Amino acid sequence: MERPHPDRRQQIIDAAFRVFSRKGFKGASNREIAEEAGVAPGLIYWYFRNKEDLFLAVAEAKSPALPLGRLLADPGDAPPEQFFRSMAREIGRAFRSDATRDVARLLLADGLRHPRLRILWRERVLGPVFDGLTRYLAEQVERGRLRPVDPAMTARLFLGLMMSQVLLHLLLAPDGMAPGDGEAQANGADPGHSAEHDDGAELDDGAEPADGAPRPATQPPPAPLPGLLERALEQAADVFWRGVAPEQAAGRPSQAGS
The missing domain is CATH 1.10.10.60 (Homeodomain-like)
Incomplete structure (x- = not known):
């Protein structure tokens, strides 16, 4: 056989x-x-x-649950402020992939229409992530690194916050721009605009302008900024941390990104 x-x-x-x-x-x-x-x-x-x-x-192979599961399987001694950011970054990196975005759309569409699929996905894909995060949070509460919050409810709120940012990004991403990107807009460029579509515009061949005016010095392209989704997720993680941090830590500036 x-x-x-x-x-x-x-x-x-x-x-x-x-x-x-x-x-x-x-x-x-x-x-x-x-x-x-x-x-x-x-x-x-x-x-x-x-x-x-x-x-x-x-769903298991293409969703962001796999890298999140690896992160939760061995969080080490990461403090919550750093760990929340690491989770946000993993989700942001996962959603750079067309496959991950397509699976998210599939799960949203078919999960709502087929309750059995939604239940199985929760048990097999999302459930292990939720359980791992709940265990991590319970340990952090016990060590005094978090306020005395309910670990299961806190895990639900954190994952809900991350998923809401992903959903908003999938819904609001401009036409023609990959939902995982945002560099063009963040740098002031129009993602649907190209010089070759301008009336009379030609590709730069290095020639001097026709009017004899000096050509401005070539400027290096601006450094790419993080994608809009990644930045939104990291900022959401920082806001969440301030809501569950011990009182003595909640008021200080975030050090996770330094």
Whole structure:
């Protein structure tokens, strides 16, 4: 009997992700996924019990829960102020990826329409992150690094704050601009504007201006700024920290980014 092969399993997950992205959970069929993966339809059931199981495998592989899970598995002795920022940065880095953004849209759309998927995703994907964060917060409360807050409720509030920033960014990102980016706008550029679209504009060939005026010295491009989402997440993490920090620490400036 053939043994399950990790590369073949990943091949099916990647193909399923593409089909789910095009058609959603309900519209995708195992036959289409098999065709996309270049395998026989029956082989999918060798690796996955059913379409729900495959959808959740896609969510596990493509969502930001994986790096967050690694961070929570070994937080070390990181103080909460630093740890909240690390969580925010991991989420921001994850959402630079088109795949992560597409999975977020899939989960929002199909999770709302299919309660069973939402329950399974909460148990298998989000649940371990929530539980790990709750354990970390309980330890920090016990050590006096946080106010005497309810760890489970605090974990819920922190993850909700991070997810709300992601949702706002997905909804508000300008057309034509990748939701994980923001450098062009932050630097004053119009992301939909290009010199080649200007009437009469030509690419710079190094020639002197026609009127003989001296050409201004070439300025180096401005240093890229962090993406809008990453900055929003880090600032939200700082605000959250001030709300749960011990009183003696809540009023001092943040040192996490220094």
